[in-house]
Amino acid sequence: xxxxxxxxxxxxxxxxxxxxxxxxxxxILRASSTIVTALGEGVTxxxxxxxxxxxxxxxxxxxxxxxxxxxxxPAAGFDxxxxxxGFRDAARRVRGxxxxxxxxxxxxALQRSLAAKAVVVGSFLNLAAVVAFAREQARDVLxxxxxxxxxxxxxxxxxxxxLAERLAADFDVQSSDATLAALHLWQQGKADLAxxxxxxxxxxxxxxxxxxxxxxxxxxxxxxxxxxxxxxKDRLVDAARRNAALDxx
Amino acid sequence: xxxxxxxxxxxxxxxxxxxxxxxxxxxILRASSTIVTALGEGVTxxxxxxxxxxxxxxxxxxxxxxxxxxxxxPAAGFDxxxxxxGFRDAARRVRGxxxxxxxxxxxxALQRSLAAKAVVVGSFLNLAAVVAFAREQARDVLxxxxxxxxxxxxxxxxxxxxLAERLAADFDVQSSDATLAALHLWQQGKADLAxxxxxxxxxxxxxxxxxxxxxxxxxxxxxxxxxxxxxxKDRLVDAARRNAALDxx
Numbered sequence: 001x002x003x004x005x006x007x008x009x010x011x012x013x014x015x016x017x018x019x020x021x022x023x024x025x026x027x028i029l030r031a032s033s034t035i036v037t038a039l040g041e042g043v044t045x046x047x048x049x050x051x052x053x054x055x056x057x058x059x060x061x062x063x064x065x066x067x068x069x070x071x072x073x074p075a076a077g078f079d080x081x082x083x084x085x086g087f088r089d090a091a092r093r094v095r096g097x098x099x100x101x102x103x104x105x106x107x108x109a110l111q112r113s114l115a116a117k118a119v120v121v122g123s124f125l126n127l128a129a130v131v132a133f134a135r136e137q138a139r140d141v142l143x144x145x146x147x148x149x150x151x152x153x154x155x156x157x158x159x160x161x162x163l164a165e166r167l168a169a170d171f172d173v174q175s176s177d178a179t180l181a182a183l184h185l186w187q188q189g190k191a192d193l194a195x196x197x198x199x200x201x202x203x204x205x206x207x208x209x210x211x212x213x214x215x216x217x218x219x220x221x222x223x224x225x226x227x228x229x230x231x232x233k234d235r236l237v238d239a240a241r242r243n244a245a246l247d248x249x
Numbered sequence: 250x251x252x253x254x255x256x257x258x259x260x261x262x263x264x265x266x267x268x269x270x271x272x273x274x275x276x277i278l279r280a281s282s283t284i285v286t287a288l289g290e291g292v293t294x295x296x297x298x299x300x301x302x303x304x305x306x307x308x309x310x311x312x313x314x315x316x317x318x319x320x321x322x323p324a325a326g327f328d329x330x331x332x333x334x335g336f337r338d339a340a341r342r343v344r345g346x347x348x349x350x351x352x353x354x355x356x357x358a359l360q361r362s363l364a365a366k367a368v369v370v371g372s373f374l375n376l377a378a379v380v381a382f383a384r385e386q387a388r389d390v391l392x393x394x395x396x397x398x399x400x401x402x403x404x405x406x407x408x409x410x411x412l413a414e415r416l417a418a419d420f421d422v423q424s425s426d427a428t429l430a431a432l433h434l435w436q437q438g439k440a441d442l443a444x445x446x447x448x449x450x451x452x453x454x455x456x457x458x459x460x461x462x463x464x465x466x467x468x469x470x471x472x473x474x475x476x477x478x479x480x481x482k483d484r485l486v487d488a489a490r491r492n493a494a495l496d497x498x
Binding site for chain 1: 257258263397398401423425428429434463
C-alpha cells in the first residue's frame with residue numbers, strides 16, 4: 001500500500017527522498033488556490049517564479065499575464081495580485097493567456113520538490129482532482145506544505161489531513177506522525193473550517209488585509225474538482241490539457 | 250505578554266532567534282524523560298553527548314556512569330540504556346554520581362539550542378517544574394521538539410500542547426500556528442494519553458522493543474514535579490541544586 005506523508009515546511013524537505021513519489025505542493029493562502037483558479041478560468045499555463053523581477057520579465061518578453069504579491073499585499077506594477085477572486089472577476093481577460101506568478105512561499109516549495117516523479121498543486125478547490133490523481137498513480141505521496149516563511153502553518157496542514165481522510169482506504173495514512181496529526185486537526189476543524197482557521201495567525205493577518213473574501217473562497221471544497229496543475233518541463237499545466245497535448249503529438 | 254512557540258524539529262531551528270528566550274528541550278521517548286528521572290533519583294549532573302565514543306570516554310576518564318542507546322535499543326558496553334526505569338531500579342547505584350548519556354535525537358536538539366538565555370529539559374514527568382520556571386522567567390519560550398531523526402513526532406508535540414495549556418493565562422499561546430496545533434492535539438488526546446499516542450509510529454516502534462513499561466512511565470504527569478534540568482556551562486544540573494551551589498559561592 002503506498003504511503004501518504006506530509007512535510008510541514010520546505011525547510012524539512014532534505015529529510016525526504018522525493019524520487020519516485022508524487023509531490024503535492026500546498027499553499028492554501030493563497031498561491032495554490034490562485035493557480036488552480038487561474039487554470040480553472042482558462043489560463044493556458046503558469047510560470048511560478050521566485051522574484052518580482054523574473055515575473056515582470058516574463059510579462060515583458062513573452063506577453064504573459066503577471067501576478068505578484070509580497071507579504072500578502074499586491075505588488076505594484078503587475079496585472080493581478082495573488083488573489084483567486086481576481087481571476088474570477090477578470091475571467092474574460094485571462095482566458096487563453098499564459099500567467100507568470102510570483103509568491104512568497106509557494107514558489108520555493110515547488111522549486112525544491114522537482115526531484116519527484118510528478119509534481120502537482122493541491123488546494124481545497126481541487127481536492128477531488130488530487131485524490132483521483134493519487135489513486136491513479138498508486139505511488140507514495142508527499143504533501144509539501146509551503147508554510148509561512150518556512151514555519152508550520154495550520155491551513156496547509158489541515159488540507160493534508162483532508163487529503164489523508166479521502167485516501168485512507170487506498171493509502172497508508174497511519175505510519176507517519178505528521179499525517180496522523182494533520183488528520184486529527186482536519187477532523188477537529190472540518191465541521192466549520194472557516195471558524196477553525198480563523199484562529200490562525202496567518203489567517204488573521206490576511207483578514208487585516210481585507211482579503212477575507214479570498215479566505216472564504218479558498219476553503220470551498222471542490223469548486224474546481226477536475227483542475228489539476230501538474231509540472232511539465234518549466235511550467236504548470238492542467239493535467240487534462242497535458243494529456244490532450246500528448247495525444248495530439 | 251511573553252510568547253510560547255514550538256519548533257517541531259531541530260532542522261527548523263534556523264527560523265527562530267533563540268537569544269533572550271527560554272528553550273525547553275523535549276524528547277519524551279526517551280532522552281528528556283530519562284534525564285529528569287536520573288536527576289530525580291540523585292544523579293548529580295548529566296553530560297549529554299552526541300557520540301557513543303564521547304560517552305565511553307567520559308566514563309573512562311571521569312568515572313561517570315554511562316548510558317547509551319541507538320535507534321531505541323541499548324548500546325553495548327555502557328552501564329545503563331536510555332530507559333528511565335533503569336534509573337529507578339538502580340537508584341542506589343546512581344545516587345551521587347555524574348552521568349554521561351548519548352541519545353539519537355535529544356542531544357542534537359540541545360546542542361543546537363545553546364544560544365538561548367536559558368536551556369532546560371522538559372518532559373511530562375517534570376511539567377510542573379517547567380511551568381514554574383517559565384512563569385518566573387516571564388520571557389519568550391521556545392519548545393524545541395527533538396523529533397525522530399528530524400521529523401515531526403506526536404509525543405513531543407503533545408507535550409508542547411500540555412505546556413501551552415498550563416501557561417495560557419500568562420503567555421501568548423495564540424499567535425503561533427504550531428502552538429495552536431499542539432494545543433488542539435493535546436486537548437484531543439489528554440483524556441487517555443497512552444491510547445492517543447499508541448497510534449504513533451514511534452511509539453509502536455518502542456512497543457516492539459518491549460519498552461512499553463518505559464512508555465507508560467514517560468507519560469506520568471509530574472512524577473518529578475520539582476526536578477528541572479538546566480544547562481550550566483557544559484552540563485545539565487537540577488535547577489534547585491544550581492541555585493544552592495550559587496548561594497554557597
